[in-house]
Amino acid sequence: MSRPKPKTILVVEDEEFNRIYFEELLNQIHCRVVIAKNGIEAVELCKNNSDIDLVLMDIKMPLMNGYEATQEIKKIRPNLPIIAQTAFALLGDKKKSLENGCDDYVSKPVKKDTLIKIIQKHLTI
Template sequence: MSKSGQKTILIVEDEEFNRIYFEELLNQINCKVVIAKNGIEAVEICKKNASIDLVLMDIKMPLMNGYEATQAIKKIRPNLPIIAQTAFALLGDKKKSLENGCDDYVAKPVKKDTLVKLINKHLTL
């Protein structure tokens, strides 16, 4: 794939290990990665960077949680796909994520194949 067709994915994650894990997975499938460590940074990045193609949004974060960040981002870029991800996979989390504006949901730990399928569902890699 040429660099011009490369997709840019924003990883919104406050845990360093998880950020590194997602970054490694996305680099393996030729995606450019942008990092935000909290919801406030994510909203600012989405305001300033029109090249973001998809957001991988952690739900449990300090300062601004993933639901609040998703709602703010959707006001700016309503068609930007946002995939919620959470380590606390409780019954109803998927429904709550979708109700708060996320386009999809994945529970941690996330397997590469699962993540690739979700990204492909929302983007053409």
């Protein structure tokens, strides 16, 4: 019996420490990780890589922020789940993330169990 193909998750994050943290965490649940360091890279990767199953989108980034990147990705792949992640957990952040096309929201620091639950809500892993 063969194992199902691992899910591919695009981590969009400009901070190296956070990228490493997400990569370690997602590898533990047998996901393949693709990295983008800004919104422009994220849009290009989603445009050119149909294997991406879910996006973990940092909101505050250089060049193109997470809201703009989410809107561009949704034009190309409207059904691709995008989870906003931000260190600025202000009261309106979740609402603003959902209004800008994100499918879910998690605030930093991200706890492993919380992230896994949110990913499982959108993917079968």
